[in-house]
Amino acid sequence: MSLRQSLSVAALSALTTFSFIGTSTNPLYAQETPVTGGTLVYLEQQSHTNLYPPAGGFYPNGGILNQITDKLTYQNPRTLEIEPWVAESWSINSDATEYTFKIRPGITFSDGTPVDAKAVARNFDTFGLGNPALKQPVSEVINNYVRSEVIDPLTVKFYFNAPSPGFLQGTSVIGSGLVALSTLDLPFDQLGDATKIIGSGPFIVTQEVPGKELTLVARKEYNWAPVKSAHQGRAYLDEIKYVITPEDSVRIGALVAGQAGFIRQLQAYDEKRVSDQKFEIYAAPTRGVNNSIAFRPDNPLVSDVRVRKALAYATDVQDIVDTLFSENYPVATSVIASTAQGYVNLSAKLQFDPQKAAALLDEAGWKVGADNIRQKDGQKLVLTTYESLPQPQNKETLQLIAQQWSQVGVKLNVLAGDAGSRVVDSLDPEKTAIIPAMVGRADPDVIKSNYYPTNRNSLLQKGGVSTKVKSFEDTELNNLLTAIARETDKTKRLELVGQVQNYLLDQAYVIPIFEEPQVFAGAPWVKGISFEAVGRPSFYDTWLEKR
Amino acid sequence: MSKHLISHLFQSVLTLWAAFTIAFVLLQALPGDAVLIKFLASDFGLTPEQITELQQTYGVNLPLWQKYFHELGAIFTGNLGFSVQAGLPVSQVIATNLPPTLLLASLGFTAAIVLALSVAFLSAFTCFSWLRQALHALPSLFVSVPVFWLGIVLIQIVSFQLGLIPVINPGHWEGLILPTIALAIPISAPIAQILIRNIEATLLLPHVAVARAKGASHVWVLWHHVARNAVLPTLTMAGLLFGELLAGAVVTETVFGLSGLGSLTQQAVNNQDTAVLKAIVIISAAIFITINLIVDLLYPILDPRLRVAQEARP
Numbered sequence: 008m009s010l011r012q013s014l015s016v017a018a019l020s021a022l023t024t025f026s027f028i029g030t031s032t033n034p035l036y037a038q039e040t041p042v043t044g045g046t047l048v049y050l051e052q053q054s055h056t057n058l059y060p061p062a063g064g065f066y067p068n069g070g071i072l073n074q075i076t077d078k079l080t081y082q083n084p085r086t087l088e089i090e091p092w093v094a095e096s097w098s099i100n101s102d103a104t105e106y107t108f109k110i111r112p113g114i115t116f117s118d119g120t121p122v123d124a125k126a127v128a129r130n131f132d133t134f135g136l137g138n139p140a141l142k143q144p145v146s147e148v149i150n151n152y153v154r155s156e157v158i159d160p161l162t163v164k165f166y167f168n169a170p171s172p173g174f175l176q177g178t179s180v181i182g183s184g185l186v187a188l189s190t191l192d193l194p195f196d197q198l199g200d201a202t203k204i205i206g207s208g209p210f211i212v213t214q215e216v217p218g219k220e221l222t223l224v225a226r227k228e229y230n231w232a233p234v235k236s237a238h239q240g241r242a243y244l245d246e247i248k249y250v251i252t253p254e255d256s257v258r259i260g261a262l263v264a265g266q267a268g269f270i271r272q273l274q275a276y277d278e279k280r281v282s283d284q285k286f287e288i289y290a291a292p293t294r295g296v297n298n299s300i301a302f303r304p305d306n307p308l309v310s311d312v313r314v315r316k317a318l319a320y321a322t323d324v325q326d327i328v329d330t331l332f333s334e335n336y337p338v339a340t341s342v343i344a345s346t347a348q349g350y351v352n353l354s355a356k357l358q359f360d361p362q363k364a365a366a367l368l369d370e371a372g373w374k375v376g377a378d379n380i381r382q383k384d385g386q387k388l389v390l391t392t393y394e395s396l397p398q399p400q401n402k403e404t405l406q407l408i409a410q411q412w413s414q415v416g417v418k419l420n421v422l423a424g425d426a427g428s429r430v431v432d433s434l435d436p437e438k439t440a441i442i443p444a445m446v447g448r449a450d451p452d453v454i455k456s457n458y459y460p461t462n463r464n465s466l467l468q469k470g471g472v473s474t475k476v477k478s479f480e481d482t483e484l485n486n487l488l489t490a491i492a493r494e495t496d497k498t499k500r501l502e503l504v505g506q507v508q509n510y511l512l513d514q515a516y517v518i519p520i521f522e523e524p525q526v527f528a529g530a531p532w533v534k535g536i537s538f539e540a541v542g543r544p545s546f547y548d549t550w551l552e553k554r
Numbered sequence: 555m556s557k558h559l560i561s562h563l564f565q566s567v568l569t570l571w572a573a574f575t576i577a578f579v580l581l582q583a584l585p586g587d588a589v590l591i592k593f594l595a596s597d598f599g600l601t602p603e604q605i606t607e608l609q610q611t612y613g614v615n616l617p618l619w620q621k622y623f624h625e626l627g628a629i630f631t632g633n634l635g636f637s638v639q640a641g642l643p644v645s646q647v648i649a650t651n652l653p654p655t656l657l658l659a660s661l662g663f664t665a666a667i668v669l670a671l672s673v674a675f676l677s678a679f680t681c682f683s684w685l686r687q688a689l690h691a692l693p694s695l696f697v698s699v700p701v702f703w704l705g706i707v708l709i710q711i712v713s714f715q716l717g718l719i720p721v722i723n724p725g726h727w728e729g730l731i732l733p734t735i736a737l738a739i740p741i742s743a744p745i746a747q748i749l750i751r752n753i754e755a756t757l758l759l760p761h762v763a764v765a766r767a768k769g770a771s772h773v774w775v776l777w778h779h780v781a782r783n784a785v786l787p788t789l790t791m792a793g794l795l796f797g798e799l800l801a802g803a804v805v806t807e808t809v810f811g812l813s814g815l816g817s818l819t820q821q822a823v824n825n826q827d828t829a830v831l832k833a834i835v836i837i838s839a840a841i842f843i844t845i846n847l848i849v850d851l852l853y854p855i856l857d858p859r860l861r862v863a864q865e866a867r868p
Contacts, residue, residue, distance in 0.1 A: 196593070200641055431590060432585075
């Protein structure tokens with residue numbers, strides 16, 4: 008990357024960050040006095056799937072959980088520092104294997120039960136160990152967890168069998184939202200019913216029409232916002248109506264026509280239409296693993312690093328962003344976003360060079376056949392993948408990549424597929440040699456979340472959920488990932504994150520495409536929208552200006 | 555008459571059984587299952603053992619024949635199974651979704667009939683040949699309009715541009731206006747086509763010529779001698795159009811964000827919620843059969859010739 012390119016990338020990321028910060032520190036906004044009351048109509052593209060808090064990674068789930076649950080700690084989205092919330096103070100031992108939290112008194116769940124040491128302990132026992140009897144899985148943000156201990160009614164201690172430096176940040180994420188014991192008593196498959204999720208947050212779900220609509224009502228007695236929050240007491244809004252509106256044109260039309268106040272998933276091609284009408288676009292960074300495609304080296308077609316490198320060289324990421332996206336989608340310069348912790352600029356390793364790609368494929372023995380598709384030992388270099396529905400314009404992105412790869416003699420089939428085939432085939436390296444992936448979380452652990460076999464296992468190594476993986480395992484990578492989860496020294500931990508980024512690109516396991524934002528649009532009369540560290544909206548500060 | 559009814563009922567039960575069996579076989583052929591689709595997502599982090607357990611809870615792994623007879627037996631006791639996606643009994647899911655769709659379908663069907671009758675009789679009444687030709691062309695236009703496109707255009711113009719009816723959070727009846735129109739227009743087309751053809755054919759019949767010769771006016775002839783004869787064949791269409799109404803409801807409910815059997819079908823297909831899909835197939839088949847039965851029974855009442863023929867039978 009030239010100096011000019013680097014500067015523009017830096018300027019872009021700064022712009023994104025500032026536009027994001029601008030929503031909460033804008034002096035004009037600061038002078039306005041919030042009004043209490045009113046209903047915010049929020050249009051969501053997809054329906055939620057399961058509201059077990061650790062399932063909050065899926066944006067439609069997280070968007071609800073963030074309003075109805077509180078977290079032990081609060082990660083300031085501007086500084087990324089961890090601040091008190093339900094826990095008023097905490098202490099950590101020197102090797103990060105023991106965490107003690109002092110709970111703020113007087114907090115209650117919406118069913119009236121107290122948020123005390125016992126409830127917090129039970130929440131983290133469930134998130135840290137899972138509950139096999141109720142099929143509640145382990146949270147991906149908690150590593151090396153052993154047990155909890157209730158010291159006194161408002162003090163709880165957690166023990167780990169190995170250093171768990173990411174745990175403090177892990178207590179601040181949506182996936183660690185605290186829920187009442189009655190919610191934790193329900194089997195996992197019943198936690199899709201939003202009305203059964205009892206939290207201590209500023210809103211309560213009072214009604215759900217499955218797959219269609221949710222009504223959230225403000226809790227009048229709510230008085231335990233993060234201590235550093237300027238706004239204390241109940242939420243300004245009386246009610247939030249979540250309406251599932253899958254059609255892009257209906258969501259935007261309804262917003263512009265004044266029938267809705269806030270919408271999620273504004274596509275890049277619609278941004279101009281919204282900004283022309285003087286409506287606000289919110290592009291919140293997700294600070295995690297970039298929108299990328301991951302290889303499954305267990306598949307013999309992509310087991311040769313030269314083939315993977317060739318395909319990385321054959322991918323013109325700038326062209327993808329220019330063609331399909333906007334300035335809210337910065338071109339990726341590493342495996343993780345430039346706003347992520349431990350980011351290293353590796354744009355030198357991410358070059359578009361079709362000649363080099365062709366040379367590498369030749370070297371690996373893949374020769375162009377009569378139909379312009381490369382072949383070796385009678386086998387054609389034809390790869391298959393499924394589009395990922397939650398990612399913006401993913402089908403179009405993959406189709407553009409397919410076009411680019413066809414220039415070097417590689418065919419990529421992009422399937423939409425039915426849900427069953429998509430789920431089953433995505434776990435079979437033979438059927439999906441590459442897969443689109445991204446994950447947001449503002450902690451160095453995020454990189455482990457995406458690649459470690461027992462987490463999301465994007466590369467499909469042995470040891471994960473898939474039973475179809477024959478032999479692929481990269482112990483060097485896994486050791487580095489485990490080290491990130493265990494290293495207590497912050498500088499060393501971030502160095503390890505840098506090493507993993509280099510390793511993933513040197514092995515060409517990943518082709519990063521862009522830093523994925525969560526793009527929302529809001530009406531000018533909707534004020535005080537804020538986002539948690541990875542771009543899920545919080546409506547606690549939101550209020551409606553008189554129209 | 556009662557013999558006629560009994561044989562009809564017997565056929566109906568047979569049809570329901572066939573519908574269930576075909577749905578069962580076809581849904582079995584799909585790869586994966588609802589449990590995998592819902593719970594295999596990587597951010598849930600369930601282990602393969604936990605997923606197998608969940609599959610066992612929902613009976614996904616039972617042998618085929620056992621599953622078939624178990625489900626068939628359960629239906630007779632009114633147990634439609636459990637929806638993996640909603641985490642609720644299917645009967646409860648259907649109970650919340652069926653009434654809105656029945657209401658939308660009835661409104662859509664009534665509007666389609668009114669539209670078709672208006673087009674057909676207006677074309678018969680008019681003395682301007684250009685208008686008649688234009689009206690004759692309307693059904694072809696209507697039938698070729700995709701419901702999806704029509705829905706979006708109606709929303710964009712009526713709701714977003716003119717601001718007449720809100721699409722998000724409308725009042726109960728207000729919210730049904732645009733979906734009814736979107737559903738009615740394509741459905742009205744085949745009815746209008748048949749009506750127009752039948753009116754023209756009936757106008758050429760000798761009894762109409764006799765009535766005219768006696769000095770009856772055009773309106774009187776249409777009303778007394780043509781209407782009833784022309785409407786009869788469209789009744790048969792009504793039964794057949796129910797399928798299209800349901801298909802239309804899938805699209806209409808999705809575009810307008812309404813809850814109902816249509817959007818439930820769409821979600822169940824997306825998530826391979828087979829218990830829900832089987833219940834929808836059975837209910838649709840049952841409604842289809844009932845409507846056709848009613849049509850069959852209505853025929854002799856509307857057409858005296860059939861009544862005479864039935865009475866003349868030994």
